[in-house]
Amino acid sequence: MKNALGILVALSRFLFLIIILVSAFLYAMFQGGKVSWTVFYMILPFILYSGALFFYPLSxxxxxxxxxxxxxxxxxxxxxxxxxxxxxxxxxxxxxxxxxxxxxxxxxxxxxxxxxxxxxxxxxxxxxxxxxxxxxxxxxxxxxxxxxxxxxxxxxxxxxxxxxxxxxxxxPKISDVNYIPMDTQYDRGTMASPLNLVKDTTMATGIRDYQSGDRVSWIHWKSFARTQTLMTKEFEDRRSQELIVVLDSRPSEVFEEQVELAASIVMEASAHQAGLGFVTTGNERLLTPFIQSDGQLQHALIHLAKLKPSGDSTTGMSSHQASELKHGGSIILITANPNWAFIQSILENAGNVRSFTCLTVLKENGEKNGHLLEDIRIAKLHGVTVRTLTQKQFPEAFKEVTHL
Missing domain, CATH: 2.60.40.10 (Immunoglobulins)
Known part of the structure; x- marks a missing residue:
């Protein structure tokens, strides 16, 4: 319809051009005299140029x-x-x-x-x-x-x-976050530690089939030379860090700041070789149980670049996400609305959670209203660590995070 209208307009303009040419010629013919023909010959080049432009192929x-x-x-x-x-x-x-x-x-x-x-x-x-x-x-x-x-x-x-x-x-903008692992599992027991060493790569205990995301430095090249099959070294797990970052995609006034904090934590935790999982709730859900390669990290950042607030203000974690996160770990929830119903939906689905921390993002110079304070109080009564912070406080996001 639009193309047909465009063609009709173009033809009407060309018809108008023909009318001007014929009118000028008839005027010179019937009026006669030097002035009439002068007008005709003065306007003729412009009409001829316009006609040539009409047939000029824009393709x-x-x-x-x-x-x-x-x-x-x-x-x-x-x-x-x-x-x-x-x-x-x-x-x-x-x-x-x-x-x-x-x-x-x-x-x-x-x-x-x-x-x-x-x-x-x-x-x-x-x-x-x-x-x-x-x-x-x-x-x-x-x-x-x-x-x-x-x-x-x-x-x-x-x-x-x-x-x-x-x-x-x-x-999304990346802030410098002073990342400190929240949990570190030793061979026995769990304790808080500022150190993070996922695998002791000096002590290989065996080999297994190569899996997508394994580091190139872990490939067992001698086995590959014999069998032409990629195998990966297995190391002794001296200390490991399992961290799941959950981004609340419900609409909020500080949604951009939430995305910035999530991207910053994912980047910094990945740089520290943490056993990192990343989840976003809402209509455009993302589940990355383990970010172990640059490709997986890039995929998470691309998702954060495209992410828009969810239209559903009550959306929590999907059943598919829940089944993939049953292995547990330490969970960090980034939200602007820490209401207990939403937090509970994540806790019930995730399962086997060692610690749960809720980072609540506020506007700069924003005050905590009564509704927010009540939500924080209820979350703390259920044993959830809650910390409020503004964009300027992102570098110290882990400073006051404690192990439950």
Whole structure:
């Protein structure tokens, strides 16, 4: 329907052009005299140019986009370069090119920089750059480049959309978090310790089949040379750390801060080689029972980049997530609403929990209202460690976290 309307508009403009030409010619014929023919011959070049522009094939114009900042973090800068090329030389008065975003809200951030006016002339190629400051977290889709041509008087206007889909992921902001393992299992018993050594890699006790996510340094190369089958060394578990980070995806005023804290903890715990699991609740659930490789860590960060608040304000942990987390461990819940019903749904599903800590994120200079204080009190009565913190306190998120 839209294409048919565009064709109809274009034909009406061309018909208007024919009417102007015929009217000018008839005026000169019947009026006669030097002035009448002068008017006709003065307007004739403009009409001929407009007619030629009408038949000019816009399909011969191509565009190329280069994202000069392939990795963008929340609040960072996106830099884009666009070039427009054409195969046929034809004098173009001007061209307006617009880089189209799928989300109109993202286009507003450009402050009109994604649109550019070219005096094309006879050139075959033109280029322009633009930047967007303070990019919001999320998946931003660039659909293509729209070009618009016009003649001198606007009699003929032509538009053409060049599909050029690209996706820009803006990752969540990462804060420096002073990570301290909450639990450390020795060969016997459990105790709190600031140390974290997942495996004693100096003492191999056997080999097993290679599994996706195993570190390259753990591969038993001698066995591979004999059997051409990848095998992984097994080490003595002197100390291990099992930490499950749960991000509450319910809508809140500090949802971006919650995502930032979750990403920061996952990055820091992974760097300390913790036995790390990551879960998000809500409509766009993610379950990663063990983050053991850079690929799994990247997958978690991509999910956090795309994550949006869930429309369901009561959504907890799914049954599938619960079945994968029955092995237990220390759980850190990142939320802005620590109501007991939500916490209880996680505790009932996770099972075999050694410790449960609720990090409640507040707005900067935000006060704890009576409802929040009551939720915290009830959670503490059930043995849950609750700590409230603002964005500035993220580096010390583990400072006051204690083992239950």
């Amino acid at each position: 011969s114009i191509a565009a190329e986009r280069i994202i000069r900042t392939p990795i963008v973090k929340y609040g960072g800068r996106l830099a884009v370069s666009i070039s427009i090329n054409r195969r046929f030389r034809f004098p173009l008065l001007y061209m307006v090119a617009t880089d189209k975003f799928a989300d109109p809200g993202t286009a507003e951030l450009t402050d009109g920089k994604q649109k550019h006016l070219f005096i094309f002339g006879m050139k075959n190629k033109v280029e322009w750059d633009y930047e967007i400051e303070q990019m919001p977290r999320g998946e931003h889709i660039l659909e293509g480049v729209e070009i618009e041509l016009s003649d001198f008087f606007g009699w003929i206007r032509k538009k053409h959309f060049i599909p050029l889909k690209q996706i820009v992921l803006v990752y």
